[in-house]
Amino acid sequence: MKTIIKNVKIITMDNNMTEIENGFVVIEGENISFIGHMKDYKEDDKNIIIDGYGGILMPGMINTHTHLSMIPFRSLGDDCKDRLRRYLFPLENECMNEKLAYHSAKYAICEMLLSGVTTIMDMYYFEDEVAKASDEMGIRAFLGETIINFPTCDSKEAFGGLNYAEKFIEKWKNHNLITPFIAPHAPNTNDTNSLIKANEISKKYNVPISMHLSEMDYELKYFKEEFNKTPVEYLESIELLSDRLVAAHCIYLTDNDIKLLEKYNVKVAHCIGSNTKSAKGVAPVSKMLQHNIPVGLGTDGASSGNTLDIITQFKLFANFHKLENKDRSIFPAKEIIKLGTIMGAKVLNKDKEIGSIEIGKKADLVIIETNSVNMFPVFDPYSAIVYSANASNIDTVFVNGKCVVKNKKLVNKDLQTIKNDLKNHMQQFEQKAKEQLEKAIL
Amino acid sequence: MKTIIKNVKIITMDNNMTEIENGFVVIEGENISFIGHMKDYKEDDKNIIIDGYGGILMPGMINTHTHLSMIPFRSLGDDCKDRLRRYLFPLENECMNEKLAYHSAKYAICEMLLSGVTTIMDMYYFEDEVAKASDEMGIRAFLGETIINFPTCDSKEAFGGLNYAEKFIEKWKNHNLITPFIAPHAPNTNDTNSLIKANEISKKYNVPISMHLSEMDYELKYFKEEFNKTPVEYLESIELLSDRLVAAHCIYLTDNDIKLLEKYNVKVAHCIGSNTKSAKGVAPVSKMLQHNIPVGLGTDGASSGNTLDIITQFKLFANFHKLENKDRSIFPAKEIIKLGTIMGAKVLNKDKEIGSIEIGKKADLVIIETNSVNMFPVFDPYSAIVYSANASNIDTVFVNGKCVVKNKKLVNKDLQTIKNDLKNHMQQFEQKAKEQLEKAIL
Numbered sequence: 025m026k027t028i029i030k031n032v033k034i035i036t037m038d039n040n041m042t043e044i045e046n047g048f049v050v051i052e053g054e055n056i057s058f059i060g061h062m063k064d065y066k067e068d069d070k071n072i073i074i075d076g077y078g079g080i081l082m083p084g085m086i087n088t089h090t091h092l093s094m095i096p097f098r099s100l101g102d103d104c105k106d107r108l109r110r111y112l113f114p115l116e117n118e119c120m121n122e123k124l125a126y127h128s129a130k131y132a133i134c135e136m137l138l139s140g141v142t143t144i145m146d147m148y149y150f151e152d153e154v155a156k157a158s159d160e161m162g163i164r165a166f167l168g169e170t171i172i173n174f175p176t177c178d179s180k181e182a183f184g185g186l187n188y189a190e191k192f193i194e195k196w197k198n199h200n201l202i203t204p205f206i207a208p209h210a211p212n213t214n215d216t217n218s219l220i221k222a223n224e225i226s227k228k229y230n231v232p233i234s235m236h237l238s239e240m241d242y243e244l245k246y247f248k249e250e251f252n253k254t255p256v257e258y259l260e261s262i263e264l265l266s267d268r269l270v271a272a273h274c275i276y277l278t279d280n281d282i283k284l285l286e287k288y289n290v291k292v293a294h295c296i297g298s299n300t301k302s303a304k305g306v307a308p309v310s311k312m313l314q315h316n317i318p319v320g321l322g323t324d325g326a327s328s329g330n331t332l333d334i335i336t337q338f339k340l341f342a343n344f345h346k347l348e349n350k351d352r353s354i355f356p357a358k359e360i361i362k363l364g365t366i367m368g369a370k371v372l373n374k375d376k377e378i379g380s381i382e383i384g385k386k387a388d389l390v391i392i393e394t395n396s397v398n399m400f401p402v403f404d405p406y407s408a409i410v411y412s413a414n415a416s417n418i419d420t421v422f423v424n425g426k427c428v429v430k431n432k433k434l435v436n437k438d439l440q441t442i443k444n445d446l447k448n449h450m451q452q453f454e455q456k457a458k459e460q461l462e463k464a465i466l
Numbered sequence: 467m468k469t470i471i472k473n474v475k476i477i478t479m480d481n482n483m484t485e486i487e488n489g490f491v492v493i494e495g496e497n498i499s500f501i502g503h504m505k506d507y508k509e510d511d512k513n514i515i516i517d518g519y520g521g522i523l524m525p526g527m528i529n530t531h532t533h534l535s536m537i538p539f540r541s542l543g544d545d546c547k548d549r550l551r552r553y554l555f556p557l558e559n560e561c562m563n564e565k566l567a568y569h570s571a572k573y574a575i576c577e578m579l580l581s582g583v584t585t586i587m588d589m590y591y592f593e594d595e596v597a598k599a600s601d602e603m604g605i606r607a608f609l610g611e612t613i614i615n616f617p618t619c620d621s622k623e624a625f626g627g628l629n630y631a632e633k634f635i636e637k638w639k640n641h642n643l644i645t646p647f648i649a650p651h652a653p654n655t656n657d658t659n660s661l662i663k664a665n666e667i668s669k670k671y672n673v674p675i676s677m678h679l680s681e682m683d684y685e686l687k688y689f690k691e692e693f694n695k696t697p698v699e700y701l702e703s704i705e706l707l708s709d710r711l712v713a714a715h716c717i718y719l720t721d722n723d724i725k726l727l728e729k730y731n732v733k734v735a736h737c738i739g740s741n742t743k744s745a746k747g748v749a750p751v752s753k754m755l756q757h758n759i760p761v762g763l764g765t766d767g768a769s770s771g772n773t774l775d776i777i778t779q780f781k782l783f784a785n786f787h788k789l790e791n792k793d794r795s796i797f798p799a800k801e802i803i804k805l806g807t808i809m810g811a812k813v814l815n816k817d818k819e820i821g822s823i824e825i826g827k828k829a830d831l832v833i834i835e836t837n838s839v840n841m842f843p844v845f846d847p848y849s850a851i852v853y854s855a856n857a858s859n860i861d862t863v864f865v866n867g868k869c870v871v872k873n874k875k876l877v878n879k880d881l882q883t884i885k886n887d888l889k890n891h892m893q894q895f896e897q898k899a900k901e902q903l904e905k906a907i908l
Contacts, residue, residue, distance in 0.1 A: 098842070099849040103798035135839040300785040301853070303794040330853035331840050336781070343742040343782060344789075352745040356545035397577045397881060398773050398857060400540070401892070403899060407541040411743070411772035415840060416858030443842060450843070457845060 084142025086368025089322025526584025531764025
């Protein structure tokens with residue numbers, strides 16, 4: 025049985041940026057088997073027909089940096105200074121547990137799918153639980169267990185993630201939609217030894233390694249004082265820079281850092297919403313792209329970026345980078361959507377399989393409806409997505425050929441049930457969080 | 467018959483920032499007559515009951531700068547350099563007409579209402595048509611006819627808006643929801659004479675005067691060269707600064723400009739989305755507020771800010787001003803929502819009637835639902851609105867005691883019909899716009 029999507033304006037995001045008015049796409053199994061117009065395709069009776077009602081069909085969006093299980097932190101202490109160390113780490117260590125990680129991840133995946141995100145790169149704790157949630161929900165997921173220099177919610181010992189990660193990779197490495205990887209938290213929250221070990225595991229299994237990099241002012245200060253290097257230079261010195269590395273944030277980069285990232289073919293996950301809300305800065309994306317560094321977009325966790333959709337990042341990206349470059353014509357909408365689709369796929373080394381609408385590629389597809397009041401007129405579909413759309417305009421989503429969202433609702437999954445499960449497992453967390461609020465720690 | 471809203475978390479935005487859990491509000495006629503808990507109110511049978519299902523009840527949002535009738539320009543040439551002079555003005559002069567202005571305004575008001583905006587300050591051409599649309603749709607509207615130094619779509623002569631405006635003010639000055647005003651386009655697109663005349667009309671009828679101010683780099687250059695003054699200093703020299711003036715944008719202000727705005731009790735409409743997308747800059751809002759200058763939020767027209775909802779501006783405001791001030795704790799969510807509600811009311815000199823939920827004030831109210839996936843958890847309702855919500859989370863809207871949006875749909879109005887009417891009147895515009903696109907002017 026084939027699935028046919030008709031009556032859509034297709035933006036393929038292929039190399040030629042092909043667009044098809046009143047387009048028609050056929051999905052067979054996991055893959056796209058036809059792209060074009062209805063009249064050029066011989067239909068048979070048994071197909072499933074999805075009418076796009078004049079909406080925009082685009083590739084599924086790719087969220088290259090997130091922390092799914094941090095949903096419980098959303099709207100908690102958003103405007104609080106230095107809250108990562110003062111607040112988030114302690115609450116996480118006290119209240120995060122296996123079940124909460126699982127139910128939170130499941131809820132977060134609902135938000136991703138409902139907003140048109142079909143592939144995610146997640147790093148957190150209890151990643152085995154996150155993998156179970158991803159598997160159940162049918163999202164394409166890169167999942168990395170975190171390694172950090174103190175005991176955590178899932179390890180009594182510092183650096184316990186190293187052991188966890190290796191078992192985790194062994195367990196999930198052959199899954200169709202899940203790619204396990206390893207995730208040292210950051211250079212400054214690890215030591216040289218743990219970073220080298222993590223990199224060895226990444227090399228051994230040929231899986232990505234991802235970490236926060238050049239995100240914190242105190243991170244820069246630390247490496248300057250300890251090694252007289254930038255964090256990037258430090259990673260080079262211990263041979264951590266490679267084409268397996270996905271570096272998140274990279275806000276504070278010197279020109280030499282950029283050259284190093286280019287030289288070693290490092291990839292970058294850019295989180296404009298998280299980076300600016302926390303008043304850190306705007307990563308030099310324009311320069312990175314000039315140096316052929318693949319840059320994808322990420323939301324960060326719900327504690328930092330609040331929402332997990334990529335559309336919000338598009339709009340923030342546009343305004344921040346245009347202003348930063350003092351040029352309204354830099355990063356036209358089309359280029360911004362590239363970052364959230366095909367470029368995100370490049371960041372994950374998966375651009376031969378996902379990131380654009382092409383025959384033979386996996387059917388990770390999104391229909392954005394244009395009936396809502398904010399979506400008219402559409403002179404330029406890219407512009408409409410970047411500047412007019414919000415996450416609630418996503419109507420239909422396919423992952424790997426399977427329809428997971430239709431008419432703005434999850435298919436065969438009940439959001440309310442998933443939310444209630446999460447609520448039931450959030451009670452201790454909520455209690456502690458409220459105590460901290462009362463103590464005015466936040 | 468009274469209307470009762472129950473089962474809502476109320477953020478009143480009153481002077482004490484009163485919040486009520488599981489709150490209850492009663493509307494009688496145009497006004498709010500009770501705020502509190504259900505148990506403290508004696509219900510009778512004839513009331514209309516609105517169940518908020520645990521959502522957030524807030525004051526209607528106030529959009530202090532917009533151009534309703536510019537809807538046809540949405541998604542057109544967004545990333546084009548100097549498009550105002552090169553492109554928008556010519557297309558406007560050629561294709562904007564009475565009927566298009568009317569149908570566009572009507573559509574734009576749908577978007578405002580559906581996104582929880584209950585009061586707008588609009589300036590454009592054919593304001594009589596905009597007033598008719600506002601009256602029909604039941605929005606609270608400040609409407610100003612534009613005066614500019616060249617012939618326009620509604621005047622064969624330069625400065626024709628002066629005549630139009632006076633008639634327009636005469637006609638609408640006693641309307642319950644509409645406040646007519648006068649709107650010189652900008653200091654540099656008028657001459658001293660027209661500015662003085664416009665100000666005389668504003669004074670004569672005691673209505674606001676609003677204009678774009680300190681928005682363009684070439685505007686600054688012009689006044690420097692011609693008068694050796696800033697635009698604000700120039701306006702002072704011709705006695706244009708007063709408490710009737712609502713100045714839109716005010717991006718490029720010197721410290722002396724800020725002192726002048728404070729001295730003359732000028733109000734400011736801040737359009738963060740429009741100003742940053744066009745790579746102009748971030749207005750010094752923190753400084754203005756320190757100087758007790760009332761600052762409201764505006765979307766600008768759909769050609770500049772694309773969407774007309776204030777929630778998008780909240781998020782952009784947060785991230786831009788936090789980064790600009792290098793401080794994640796500046797402008798906590800609560801303070802940002804003030805700008806879009808009670809402070810907006812101050813900008814319009816209407817803070818005794820609207821802008822907060824208080825007994826005796828007009829019932830301009832909004833329920834934001836918290837059932838959508840992006841709206842859980844809600845530890846802090848302000849935070850949830852600023853960082854998590856989008857325009858599509860608006861569920862119910864009251865203007866002046868009347869329910870205009872319920873279950874995310876317009877009450878007694880059909881969006882599809884209004885859109886079709888607009889489409890029918892957009893044909894010539896669309897044709898011309900596409901020709902310009904083909905000539906690659908955009």
